[in-house]
Amino acid sequence: MTEIKIHDPFSAMAAGPVMTGSALPRYPDDIRNRRPELAAVAERYWKAMAPRGPVPVIDEAFLDMIRRExxxxxxxxxxGGCCHLVTEILQATxxxxxxxxxxxxxDGRVAMSGHYISLMPNGSILDPTADQFGTRSDILLLSPSDGDYGLYRPEFSDEWNPDHEPELAGWSEFPGAxxxxxxxxxxxxxxxxxxxxxxxxxxxxxxxxxxxTSRTYGSWSLARHDELEPDFAG
Structure with a gap:
């Protein structure tokens, strides 16, 4: 993973929306170690889909801008995660x-559908709202050499999936159907x-x-928290 100095999203949020500090530790399990072909499929696809143009410099000013937005x-x-809104801003700007x-x-099964990420011109994946998944970082920047890169794939539907679209065929051997x-x-x-x-x-x-986030932002996160808390406790 490209090293980024970021705040722990579970520290005191009262300090404000823009904070810096030590990055969270990496998880020891690496998807490439167990399913290297999953990461390889993702790399081929995302590099082919990458936009043209300069690669932005991912510095503290850029990260602060993401956190403000x-x-x-x-x-x-x-x-809520607001991934659709933040990635729209990054596309426009x-x-x-x-x-x-x-x-x-x-294992390749869907953990969360309906998410949005920003694809960099070099094929790297920028997830500006990764904090909502309880990940090691509030913002993830993943290159193809990073283990979690293979955990992001295009969202399938009944009409758009490996059975119908040749560019998705690489995922046909993985769990999903x-x-x-x-x-x-x-x-x-x-x-x-x-x-x-x-x-x-x-x-x-x-x-x-x-x-x-329920304390900071209100109703959406509070409702989701109340929905999940009994299951987490059990």
């Missing part, structure tokens, strides 16, 4: 391609079968994010 978007929308993705569990190709349906079915946090490396971190 993210904070304002969440204020205006009573919380820096030419980074807004891409609809599903975030995968390490047990509930149909539609990622939204698969996401909901897996959560119904296994619980809403089945995919989390550390479920308590996602709940902590919801607790903090």
């Amino acid at each position: 993210r904070h304002m978007s969440r204020q205006e929308n009573s919380g 820096h030419g980074l391609e807004k891409c609809a993705v599903s975030v995968l569990a390490p 047990e509930h149909g190709w539609d990622d939204f349906d698969q996401d909901n079915a897996l959560k119904a079968d296994m619980g809403p946090h089945w995919w989390c490396r550390d479920p308590s971190r996602q709940l902590a994010w919801l607790e903090n």
Whole structure:
């Protein structure tokens, strides 16, 4: 992972929307070690889809801009990840391609559908709202050599999936069709079968994010927290 100095999103949020500090530690499990072909498929696809243009410098000023825009978007929308809004801003201001993705569990199944990331001209993935998943960083910048790169793939639907689109064929051998190709349906079915946090490396971190954002932003995060808390406690 490209090293970025960022704040721990579960520290005291009262300090304000823009904070700096030590990066969270990396998780020891690396998807490339277990499923290197998943990362290889993602690399081929995202590099082919990458926008043309200069690669922006990812410095503290750039990260602060992301955090300000993210904070304002969440204020205006009573919380939530606001990935669709933040990636729209990055597309308009820096030419980074807004891409609809599903975030995968390490075994290739859908952990979260309906997410958006920013695709860099060099094929790297920028997730400006990664904090909502309880990840090691509030912002993730992943190059193809990073283990979690393979956990981001384009979002499938019944009409747009490896059975119909040649550019998606690389994913045809991975889990995904047990509930149909539609990622939204698969996401909901897996959560119904296994619980809403089945995919989390550390479920308590996602709940902590919801607790903090419900205090800061209000209704959306509070409702989601109250929905998940009994399951986390169980």
